[in-house]
Amino acid sequence: MRGRFQHATHIVRVATVFALGLLAFLIARSAATPADFGTLGFYRAGAIDDAKARPLAYAGTASCVQCHVGKYESEYADPAAPPADLVKDNRHVALRCEACHGPLAFHAIEQTQKEQDKKAGREVAEGSGRAVPLVESDRLCLTCHRQVPGRPDRHPQVIVGDHGDNDKCQSCHRPHRPRTDEDEG
Amino acid sequence: MEEDRRTFLKQSFRYVLLTGAASVAWDHILAGAPEQAPNYRMADHWWGMTLDIDLCIGSGNCVRACKDENNVPLGEGYFRTWVERYRVDPDNPAHPLVDSPNGGYDGFEPIDNPGDRMKTFFVPKMCNHCVESPCTQVCPVGATFDTPDGVVLVDQERCVGCRYCVQACPYGCRFIDPRTHTADKCTLCYHRITKGLTTACAEVCPTGARQLVDFKNPADPVHEFLRTHKIHVLKPEMATGAKVYYNGLDGSVR
Numbered sequence: 001m002r003g004r005f006q007h008a009t010h011i012v013r014v015a016t017v018f019a020l021g022l023l024a025f026l027i028a029r030s031a032a033t034p035a036d037f038g039t040l041g042f043y044r045a046g047a048i049d050d051a052k053a054r055p056l057a058y059a060g061t062a063s064c065v066q067c068h069v070g071k072y073e074s075e076y077a078d079p080a081a082p083p084a085d086l087v088k089d090n091r092h093v094a095l096r097c098e099a100c101h102g103p104l105a106f107h108a109i110e111q112t113q114k115e116q117d118k119k120a121g122r123e124v125a126e127g128s129g130r131a132v133p134l135v136e137s138d139r140l141c142l143t144c145h146r147q148v149p150g151r152p153d154r155h156p157q158v159i160v161g162d163h164g165d166n167d168k169c170q171s172c173h174r175p176h177r178p179r180t181d182e183d184e185g
Numbered sequence: 186m187e188e189d190r191r192t193f194l195k196q197s198f199r200y201v202l203l204t205g206a207a208s209v210a211w212d213h214i215l216a217g218a219p220e221q222a223p224n225y226r227m228a229d230h231w232w233g234m235t236l237d238i239d240l241c242i243g244s245g246n247c248v249r250a251c252k253d254e255n256n257v258p259l260g261e262g263y264f265r266t267w268v269e270r271y272r273v274d275p276d277n278p279a280h281p282l283v284d285s286p287n288g289g290y291d292g293f294e295p296i297d298n299p300g301d302r303m304k305t306f307f308v309p310k311m312c313n314h315c316v317e318s319p320c321t322q323v324c325p326v327g328a329t330f331d332t333p334d335g336v337v338l339v340d341q342e343r344c345v346g347c348r349y350c351v352q353a354c355p356y357g358c359r360f361i362d363p364r365t366h367t368a369d370k371c372t373l374c375y376h377r378i379t380k381g382l383t384t385a386c387a388e389v390c391p392t393g394a395r396q397l398v399d400f401k402n403p404a405d406p407v408h409e410f411l412r413t414h415k416i417h418v419l420k421p422e423m424a425t426g427a428k429v430y431y432n433g434l435d436g437s438v439r
Contacts, residue, residue, distance in 0.1 A: 043330035047340035054376035057254040058385045099389040103253045143292045144244045144391050150270050150305040151242045
């Protein structure tokens with residue numbers, strides 16, 4: 001008499017192949033998936049730390065004033081001028097230092113390291129030798145102050161060739177205190 | 186006396202510019218040990234940005250700073266943030282003229298024949314760090330995601346460069362980095378904001394048109410700003426939950 005499960009071996013074979021296949025898939029998947037994948041969502045949680053780990057280019061004004069406050073205008077050492085006050089004298093006070101001076105985190109980190117070495121009596125490291133770049137005048141001034149359609153009317157703007165006899169901007173305006181004597185009235 | 190004045194100014198500037206915790210963290214960063222800085226807790230923050238069209242002068246400082254800070258490839262087509270100039274004919278507001286030479290990286294030139302009738306203004310653009318980001322939903326390998334503090338990031342290790350996300354973003358904020366062949370986009374300077382600093386673009390903005398905001402911080406001026414200004418987001422009809430809020434955004438802006 002033929003049983004109901006006479007051909008069961010076929011099913012068992014197919015089921016075994018499927019089971020092995022599934023097992024192989026699960027092993028391969030767990031090997032290929034990073035351990036922290038899925039702990040916070042459908043992504044690798046470590047990617048957040050990767051994003052945090054980037055080096056800084058801009059140090060932020062808070063770190064500039066750690067050293068430069070009160071002497072940021074030394075290049076205009078003029079005994080007749082009142083002492084530079086970062087807030088009172090500076091019409092450009094809304095600007096952060098690096099808006100004009102460029103990205104200087106490397107400088108802040110290097111100088112801090114040097115000072116710490118000095119304090120600890122260690123040998124002061126040479127540093128990268130990267131110079132703090134000079135601020136390019138005129139062109140820099142004009143990125144904000146050239147008259148361009150779209151700039152709000154209240155923003156001070158000049159038409160190039162039609163203002164100040166084509167002299168260098170700095171022959172009349174000092175970048176940190178841009179108001180001229182004429183403006184002061 | 187001189188020393189006292191300097192110390193006082195130093196301290197007051199730190200407190201004005203950095204919150205208390207951030208200024209402690211900054212000491213550690215300068216000392217070269219950021220990992221010892223007080224732990225940043227993602228649950229305490231919900232990041233976004235405000236952009237003020239009325240203040241933007243199109244200097245392009247943000248575009249340049251972003252490329253410096255984040256090592257973005259130079260050249261047309263690779264921007265984490267860029268600035269557009271809109272010129273709108275009041276009689277035909279549906280068809281504005283838009284220019285964005287090199288994304289505003291080199292600044293903007295005067296227009297030869299501007300036309301007196303045209304309404305002209307600048308619109309800075311960037312990733313909107315959406316709450317319901319279409320770009321993160323389409324990623325087949327889990328390489329882009331929203332962090333618990335509301336920032337959309339790309340996992341450069343997992344990205345296979347399939348470009349689905351580039352197409353999915355309604356704001357055109359993503360590009361494929363030609364060096365790595367992976368998707369790249371604004372991270373809201375995640376490496377800066379988690380250390381208590383502001384983003385590079387907001388740091389260098391000459392008029393303060395760009396402000397990083399933390400919606401979970403009750404002391405953040407953003408709450409007052411949103412209440413007292415006429416605020417809009419880009420493409421609200423896309424229901425992306427954009428967290429970049431514009432003040433003075435004209436209806437002609439796409």
